[in-house]
Amino acid sequence: DIVMTQSPDSLAVSLGERATINCKSSQSVLYSSNNKNYLAWYQQKPGQPPKLLIYWASTRESGVPDRFSGSGSGTDFTLTISSLQAEDVAVYYCQQYYSTPPGYTFGQGTKLEIK
């Protein structure tokens, strides 16, 4: 099983500042035949289901503000919010969809708050 580990567990950032969340997989999620990383990021606000933000590690979902960006390859990935807005307060999860599809596994989540 691929284990996803996020850091930090929680993060407090001032409005307008950059927020960075890291995700590490226990094995590579880069599929060599298509050179794609099977890694997604979700945002979850209280009382709501998760919302897909980014897939293929760096492809922004339609309608997601461009202040959200994803980077990384292989086993190490980052979600960056370039200028934190109040509405970005949420828990963020990374997800791998590389192993045994359609199954997937999530990181433990990172809680993002306003400083």
Added chain:
Amino acid sequence: QLQLQESGPGLVKPSETLSLTCTVSGGSISSSSYYWGWIRQPPGKGLEWIGSIYYSGSTYYNPSLKSRVTISVDTSKNQFSLKLSSVTAADTAVYYCARQGSDYAVSRHWGQGTLVTVSS
């Protein structure tokens, strides 16, 4: 617009079977482009994939739950269902249904979730 809605009892007794149904509207569950999955989230904790089903009836389960899980599909009703047997307090969670792509398994569409509490 695609919508998914979970339904079922909110309270289940220990050792009994949890049963939930997901009703899909605004799209066909018989599409070859998607899987239909169940994911759960214990209160205050993270997300766990339970299993998925294809319209043909092919099923895929989380190995950690496989012995207790059954997922089925009813294409005539545009629904799919989850049964989890021998439940304990550790199965208390918000249960979500979601659509997953068949080419890559991310979930763009989710139900709102339903809280199931296991308690006597």
